[in-house]
Amino acid sequence: MKPSAFDYQRVARVEEAIDLLARHGEDAKILAGGQSLVAMMNYRLVEPKLLIDITGIEGLASIEEKGGFVDVGAAVTQARLMAWPALAERLPLLAKAMPHIGHFQTRSRGTVCGSIAHSDPSSELPLVLATLGGQVVLRSKRGSRTLAADDFQTGPLSTAREPDEMVVAVRFPVRQAGAGYAFDEVTQRQGDFAICSVAAVATAQEVRLGVGGVAGRPTVTRLSGAALANPDGALNAFAWELGGSDDIHATAQYRRQLVRRIGRRIIEEAQSCRS
Amino acid sequence: MPELKTIGRKSISFVLNGKPVVAEVEPRMLLSDFLRQELGRTDIHVGCEHGVCGACTIRFDGRPARSCLMFAVQADGHRVDTVESLATQEGALNDLQRAFRTHHGLQCGYCTPGILMSAEAYLEGHPDPSEAEVREMLSGHLCRCTGYVGMVRAILATAKARKDGKAAAE
The missing domain is CATH 3.30.390.50 (CO dehydrogenase flavoprotein, C-terminal domain)
Structure with a gap:
């Protein structure tokens, strides 16, 4: 029940995070809320050699509506999105699904993007993203790409993310008129x-x-x-x-x-x- | 020969229950273990060590968090509060703690520190909760003694008393 040894880097910019990912690839893991990752590390189901803590990256802390989507950055916790004043009006399906995610005590740290990157087949957020036809935004030193939810999650705990890429945001389509x-x-x-x-x-x-x-x-x-x-x-x-x-x-x-x-x-x- | 892992220790400093802590830790040291084993804070109760039972719940920058799902290095530059922060320096219990005693909100007490920290954080954001809301909040904690009824009453009584502006246990 104790994780194996690893190194820890706190980064202030996305560029630093993807630079570390480019150098360490599969040996590195992004740490945001840690509500799934740290439990798996405690069980030694995963043994990364490097954790890249992205919670301090200011550019990833935003919830922003643009072009028919609400973009949620990778440092946004589930609790913060639940408290977003426009949630029920702009993302009614999320407003109904999010109270089912874990607990008050885990939503306070668990992130929206983290749950989608983790891709547990029984998790609420990947299901909502898939049902709404949302998107996942990935970045690496090679560039940026946006995948449809259906192309992102390929199976249980597996996604189309390459080892040098990180999820920087997920995009939820806003409420359709009349739906x-x-x-x-x-x-x-x-x-x-x-x-x-x-x-x-x-x-x-x-x-x-x-x-x-x-x-x-x-x-x-x-x-x-x-x-x-x-x-x-x-x-x-x-x-x-x-x-x-x-x-x-x-x-x-x-x-x-x-x-x-x-x-x-x-x-x-x-x-x-x-x- | 197994590979010897020599990953350096990191310097951290954070505020614990209002007082500064400076230390050097291995990155893999869980925050729960650091508080209990290194600092000797026995008010951190370690239960399941994978985020399910809630016994080790603390407040991290004011928000509830499982300290077994965090590493001590993550606390660097942040504020951590444990159940010791609730009583006065002379050891007088706060109103929520007294209500737990009055309403039999604990028996063995192992789960209690985490529940008190959750309840304090919850009541700050939800000063007038319904019973269903309190039960939903408590679903993040396992208690094998009480059946939760006493703690639901204690939390509701504290919310009401705080709202009425008088101590629950009076």
């Missing part, structure tokens, strides 16, 4: 990993439905027309497609049932709160 949003999840205890989490965006034409905790990464499907008028058949097919497996928390059958039941309820809730 409705809903989120819910099932956990064994408040704040635990979700056995199944469901997010939905309902517009006049379709519902985008995202499910976390079942497949190896958040998975989004679109329902429209006849499938939306009577969604049980489509939800059943989607539940099987996700290919969940038995583990110590739940059986695959139970997870499929959750997709069908919570999915149905969340679709209806998202449709009913369309403005």
Whole structure:
């Protein structure tokens, strides 16, 4: 339960962080809130040789709306985004999902970008980003690139990030006019990993439905027309497609049932709160 | 031969319960271990060491934090408060601590320091919480003795008393 030895560097600018990443690659890890990374280090599931502490980089501390997105910098904690005055108005799905993330005591340090970079298949933020069709901004000494959420997270705890790249921001699309949003999840205890989490965006034409905790990464499907008028058949097919497996928390059958039941309820809730 | 790891120690200075601390630490030293083992602060209770139980919760720059999910080097230049910061220098308990006693908010007491630090931070931002909100906040702590009922009452009573402007335990 003690991490193995490593070196620690606190950096003041993104350029210093990506310079260290270019030199140390896979041996280095970015440290922001540390709410997943340090627990994994305590278990020695990861043993980085260098931690690059980015919490002091001023340029990464902003929450800013521009061009139809809200850009959240890599040093922004979950608690800070939850306290952002425009959250419920501009990012209603996040406003509904964020109280489910961990606990008051972990949201105070855990970062928004950190959770997405960590890419746990049952985490709320990667699911919201995928369901909204958001983006992840990566930087390295080679330059900057922006990936769609779907291209960023490739599987459980794995992403398209190269070893010399760092996540500098994530971009959440702002509320669509007339759309409705809903989120819910099932956990064994408040704040635990979700056995199944469901997010939905309902517009006049379709519902985008995202499910976390079942497949190896958040998975989004679109329902429209006849499938939306009577969604049980489509939800059943989607539940099987996700290919969940038995583990110590739940059986695959139970997870499929959750997709069908919570999915149905969340679709209806998202449709009913369309403005 | 295993590779000998010789990673240098770092100088840190921070403010602990209002007093300056200067030390040299290995980067891998957890903040919880540094406070308890190096500084002898036995008010830091170390439980699960992976961020689940909440026993080691402190306030870091005023915000609640698991000290087992932080390294001592991260404290450099910051402010750390432990449960010792709540009582007066003469050892008189504060109103929240007295309410925990009055309402049987603890039994063995192992989880209590962390819960008190969380509750203090929470009440600053939420001076008039509902019972459901207090329970949601307490979900970040494990207590195996009390069943939480007493501490919910203690926190609600303290919030009310602070709002009414009088000490809860009177």
